[in-house]
Amino acid sequence: MDGSASPSAAAVETDTRGGEAPSKAKRGNAEEKYQHGQPVYFPEELVDKWVSFSLRGLYYCYNISLQGSCNTTADPTDIILAVKCDLGPDFLRYSFNLGGIEVTIKYLHLIHLNQEQVIFARRFQTTVLSLLINSDHSEVSNAIKYFHELQVDVGVVYLLLPTVYGKIDWCGIKFSTSSVYDDVTDKNLRHCHSCKDADILQTMDDPCCRCILQNSVVYAPRDGNFYNITDLDLNVNQPLDLNNRTAVSCKSKLLLVANGLFTVQNFLYKCYEKRKEPGSVKLPPELCRVVMAPVSTNTLFSFSFVPSIMYRIQCLLLSAKLKIQLGPRMQQFNIAAMKILEALTTKECQETISLESLETLGDSFIKYVTGENLFSKYKHREDILTSMREEKVTNAALCQLGCKSELVGYIRGELFNPKKWTIPGLGYDTRGNNKVFFRTTNNMYSLKEVSIKSKRIADTVEALTGAYLSACGELAAVHFIKSLGMDVELHSKMQVERIITTKSEEFIDVKSLQTILGYVFDDSSLLIEALTHSSYNIAGITACNERLEFLGDAVLDYILTDYFYRKYYPNCTPALLTNLRKASVNNCCYAHAAVKAGLHKHIIIHSSLKQMINDLENSRWSFSGPSHGWEPGIGLPEDLADLFEAIAGAIYVDSRNNKEVVWRAMRRLLEPLATPKTMEPDPVSELKELCERKSYPKPSYSPTRDDVAGVTMVVAKVKAAGTVYSETGKGRNQDVAEVLAAKALLKKLKAGARG
Numbered sequence: 059m060d061g062s063a064s065p066s067a068a069a070v071e072t073d074t075r076g077g078e079a080p081s082k083a084k085r086g087n088a089e090e091k092y093q094h095g096q097p098v099y100f101p102e103e104l105v106d107k108w109v110s111f112s113l114r115g116l117y118y119c120y121n122i123s124l125q126g127s128c129n130t131t132a133d134p135t136d137i138i139l140a141v142k143c144d145l146g147p148d149f150l151r152y153s154f155n156l157g158g159i160e161v162t163i164k165y166l167h168l169i170h171l172n173q174e175q176v177i178f179a180r181r182f183q184t185t186v187l188s189l190l191i192n193s194d195h196s197e198v199s200n201a202i203k204y205f206h207e208l209q210v211d212v213g214v215v216y217l218l219l220p221t222v223y224g225k226i227d228w229c230g231i232k233f234s235t236s237s238v239y240d241d242v243t244d245k246n247l248r249h250c251h252s253c254k255d256a257d258i259l260q261t262m263d264d265p266c267c268r269c270i271l272q273n274s275v276v277y278a279p280r281d282g283n284f285y286n287i288t289d290l291d292l293n294v295n296q297p298l299d300l301n302n303r304t305a306v307s308c309k310s311k312l313l314l315v316a317n318g319l320f321t322v323q324n325f326l327y328k329c330y331e332k333r334k335e336p337g338s339v340k341l342p343p344e345l346c347r348v349v350m351a352p353v354s355t356n357t358l359f360s361f362s363f364v365p366s367i368m369y370r371i372q373c374l375l376l377s378a379k380l381k382i383q384l385g386p387r388m389q390q391f392n393i394a395a396m397k398i399l400e401a402l403t404t405k406e407c408q409e410t411i412s413l414e415s416l417e418t419l420g421d422s423f424i425k426y427v428t429g430e431n432l433f434s435k436y437k438h439r440e441d442i443l444t445s446m447r448e449e450k451v452t453n454a455a456l457c458q459l460g461c462k463s464e465l466v467g468y469i470r471g472e473l474f475n476p477k478k479w480t481i482p483g484l485g486y487d488t489r490g491n492n493k494v495f496f497r498t499t500n501n502m503y504s505l506k507e508v509s510i511k512s513k514r515i516a517d518t519v520e521a522l523t524g525a526y527l528s529a530c531g532e533l534a535a536v537h538f539i540k541s542l543g544m545d546v547e548l549h550s551k552m553q554v555e556r557i558i559t560t561k562s563e564e565f566i567d568v569k570s571l572q573t574i575l576g577y578v579f580d581d582s583s584l585l586i587e588a589l590t591h592s593s594y595n596i597a598g599i600t601a602c603n604e605r606l607e608f609l610g611d612a613v614l615d616y617i618l619t620d621y622f623y624r625k626y627y628p629n630c631t632p633a634l635l636t637n638l639r640k641a642s643v644n645n646c647c648y649a650h651a652a653v654k655a656g657l658h659k660h661i662i663i664h665s666s667l668k669q670m671i672n673d674l675e676n677s678r679w680s681f682s683g684p685s686h687g688w689e690p691g692i693g694l695p696e697d698l699a700d701l702f703e704a705i706a707g708a709i710y711v712d713s714r715n716n717k718e719v720v721w722r723a724m725r726r727l728l729e730p731l732a733t734p735k736t737m738e739p740d741p742v743s744e745l746k747e748l749c750e751r752k753s754y755p756k757p758s759y760s761p762t763r764d765d766v767a768g769v770t771m772v773v774a775k776v777k778a779a780g781t782v783y784s785e786t787g788k789g790r791n792q793d794v795a796e797v798l799a800a801k802a803l804l805k806k807l808k809a810g811a812r813g
Contacts, residue, residue, distance in 0.1 A: 063435070096509035097498045099467035101375035105495060106142055106215035106501050108483070112176040117217070118144050119166040122367060126159045132320075134159065138226055140217040142178075145371075146378050156366055157325030163371070175228070176217065182231045183218045184483035185350055186361050189275060189284055191321045191476055212495045212503075214482045220357045230357070234350045259312060259343045266348055271314060275358070275734040278341060278705060285316035286355055291340060295377065299740035313340040317355070318698055320362040324474045326370060328410045350491030365476040373399050373470060380468050383500070384541050391537070401521035403470045404514060405632075413521035414632030415623065418639060419523030422619035423535055424451055427546050429612030430715070433605065434552045440604035447612075450544065457518035459542040464500045469518050471510060480505070528623065551714035560588055566660055574655050575705070577723040579712050586662070588708035591697060593664035603704035610707030615643045617721045621731075630734055637739055641686045641732045645699035650691030651727045652702040654681040661701055686732035688740040688797055693789060702727075735768040741800035745776070748807065754778050759799065761792045774799035776807065783807055 117140040124134035145165075171179075206639040220227045257268045262279070274287045290312045318336035377398035381388065405412045428450050432443050449455065460466060480493050495503050521540065527535035536548050562568050562582035566589055572578050579585050584606070592602040622638045630638075641647070650657055662667070684690065691699075706724050713719040725731070739747070745757050760773045772795035775784040783806055787799030 064178050080380040085475070096461075096510050097496075097504035097507050099376055099379075099498070100214075100495070100503045100505055101372055101379065102503055103143055103145055103375055104142060104214055104216050104372065104482075105212060107212055108176075108180065108215055111142060111215045112173045112180075113809075114142060115170055115172075116168050116256065117141065117171055119169045120145065120149060121162075121166050123162045123164070124159045124363060125162070130320075130359065132355050134360045134363075135354075135356045136224070137360055137364070138166070138217075138221060139163075139371075140171065140219060142215070145375060146395075148374060148378050149371075152396075153797070154370065156363060157323065158748065159325075159363060161363070161367055163367075163759075171217075175231075178228075178232050179217045179219055179423070179481045182220070182234060183361075184481055185234075186353065186358070187218075188484075189482045190319055190358065190362050191365065191479070191481070193284060193319060208447045213493065214480045216482050217438055218361070218368075218482070219358070220353075222354075227357075230352055230354075234353045256683040261343050262345060262347045266343070266351075268312070270351040271343065271348070275349045275353055276314065276316070276341070276346035277349050278346050280345055284319050284349065285314075285341065286319055286353075286358055287316050288316035288338075288355055291315050312343070314343055314346060315339075316341050320359055322362050322365055322476045324476055325363060325366040326407075326474055328408055328411045332425070333394075333485060337361065364694045365479045366474070368482075369474050369479060373402075376468050377402060379502075380465070383464070386540065387537055388534075388541055391526060391534040393526060393534070397525045397529050398522070399470075400469050401525040402468050402518060404517070406472055407470050408473050411730070413517060414631060414633050415627050416521040416524030416528065416630070417517045418524070418636050419527060419619055419623045420520035420522065420535070422639070422643075423527050423532070423617045424456075424520060424523055424539065425534060426612045426616035427532075427539070427548065429546075430552075431546050431551060433609045434549050437597040440608045443605070443608050443644045453513050453516040456519045457512040459544060460519045463523075463542045464498075465518060465542075466510060466515055467498065467502060467504065469510065469512060469514065471508070492579065503621060524623075549715055552711050565662065571657075571660055574727075575709070575723045576726055577709055577713075577719065579708075581712055584708040584712050585705075588704040589660055589662050591661060591663035591701075594662050603700065606704040606707035606711070607700045608707070609640075609710060610703035610705065613717065613720055614648075614703060614706050614724065615639075617717050617724075618642050626734065634734055635747045636738070637743075638734070638737055640740070642728070643739045644674050645696055646686070646688055646691035646694065647685045647728070648691070648702035649694035649696070649698035650681060650683040652698040653691075653694065654685060655727045657701060657705070657727075658698055661697070663697070684730050684732075684736065685728055686730075686736075687738055692794055692797065695790075701798040741797050745767070745774070745804050745807075748804070749776060752778065757800070757803070759796050761795065763792075770795045772796045772799045774803045776803060778807060778810075783810070 074382055083299050096782055120139040120141070122137040122139055124136070126134075132629050149163055149165060151162070151164045153160060155161070166439055220230060222230065237403045259268055259271060260266075261271075261276075268290060271287055276285050276287060277283075278285060291314075292312060316339050320336060374395045377395040380398055380402075381393065381395065400411045401413050401416050403409060403411050403413055405414055425447070428447050429443075432438075434445050436443065436446070438446070484493075493505055495505060498504050517541075523535050523539055526538045532548060536546055539546060562585065566582075568579070568582050568585065571585060571589075587601055588603050588606050590602050594602070619639050622635060622642070626638070627635060681690075702724075706720055709720045709723050710717070730736070749755065749757055753776050758775045760775070761770055762772075769788055769790060770792045771783055771788050772792060773786050774796070775782060777783075783803060785799050785802035785806060787795040787797065787802060789795035789798055
């Protein structure tokens, strides 16, 4: 969550880089774990009992096609997913990229399967996936033996069927799983009746037909590895490299040309390793035990993607379920499950999607809509309104909303590990952990419970708000946060009581100001209020600008964040989007823009403060050029930033809550706007990143305040390569002093690196 929208009412500190920020104590609280065990949901569409599943008769079929290459000569084949029920409209057709392979899931039709077919199919998928994921002889043996009986417990239940020439490969499914792990008495299963005696090869256990061996998976006890046989080769009586390069002689006329099995990875991982073609070796058949036959290289290649594919399907099914759980009011909004999934995926998952950008957008919208509601509903002073708003948007408050709405079980908070993935047909994962489902309070299935940080829950609430906002508009976003229990409404206009009885021209130069803003006020008394500093009392005529400042702050934050999101997402990183917002939504930027436009000349303020602001024209500062960033307005009085925000609030009220009008007026004052090429990180962030990159300890900041001089001094320190570096910054408040100290320290560290 961005600091500008999450301070508490009890502990608020000024932040020159964005309105207000939580105190350090509050930031610490935001990192606490939500102590109660929270269930991790599993989609009910993929849960059943194998006994009842095998007797259903009719199954919904989805075709999973894989297109592309992954540094291998294997040609991926389609896989048929058979499930107990319709997976919903999101799976009529859905595509995504997975490790260089384009995966497309498409609904086909209903299919009839008898119980025998289900049993064989379950056995096939369990064997193949155990081989690819475990690559361990004993674990594969246990997995294959596990399902001789159809367990009656609830488990992960669905079928993954290989295809050949566009049809389900029932021949391969039925015969390939007659393995060495069974007490096979019918030796005819190991060869084809049409083969001649010359085509029979002796394996470690039994004679086997060469046509079956040529497309098989074998186990070589000598080196403890599984191999996929791709061809046969004449034996020229040469030593074989096997078992750590120990020479092995062989009497066979033919050798088995074999490749290692494909590696199962987390192909959802944004930095997955591009795998190489498995290395080729030659093996004597009498030193090999047949595990599966026939099974092609193409089938093995396709099934190596199954854990990542099915995990994505599981997550999408839960995202679709969440849309329904939010209630009938939300069903009117058509949002893709993939957008919901993006909002549920934390950066810890390390995938190409994450909630960070949506969180930034949702954070600004929640701040805006709550601020607008409070401004319209109450006539309180700005400080009271700020406290009321912060109570609504703290991490703790948003976390509570998320927990009460039972959103936590949908959050994805860790990197997907294929080794922990549950193979359908097994009652345990590849590490031997039993998988027992339990029902949660909202009747969802779950396999485990986790503790989760309250901030992560709050971030998800903001990201889901951003998801509905970006996909369906403001009304959908408001309905979403209302469905969680937040009392908000969108207002078409606000009723503002006016007490001015004299002409505005007697107090301000209305025409000049309207020319600067490019906007003509219907009620110019709003402009007087926006220009009136709290130090100046126009008794009985107008209020000061603090309430309009409160409103304008929220409006500007939202419209700027929305602009950057729509202009640059998804091509820029979440971090860049956040930095664009920070560089533009801050007091330094607003103060600089106000002075550059000459608005400071019109402020209605106490005489002593008026002189100080007017002296800016004769100062050493230059007010041309961009206003964005941390440097242009650093050191300028915050009153100027307040003035800028108050004018935005005045235009918003006068235009009957028209954000487009506010944007047109304020944009001309803020231009040129920050872009990915022109935006620079503030020194505090840059110093922190440098220390992380160099593995230095975190920078420390020690402030001291001189109330007489009205300045704060901050000493910034970093220990680098055994040497402590320090620099001091001085400014009107702690944030300014920290920035200046960090800038000086960065310069020293970089100079030291060059030296």
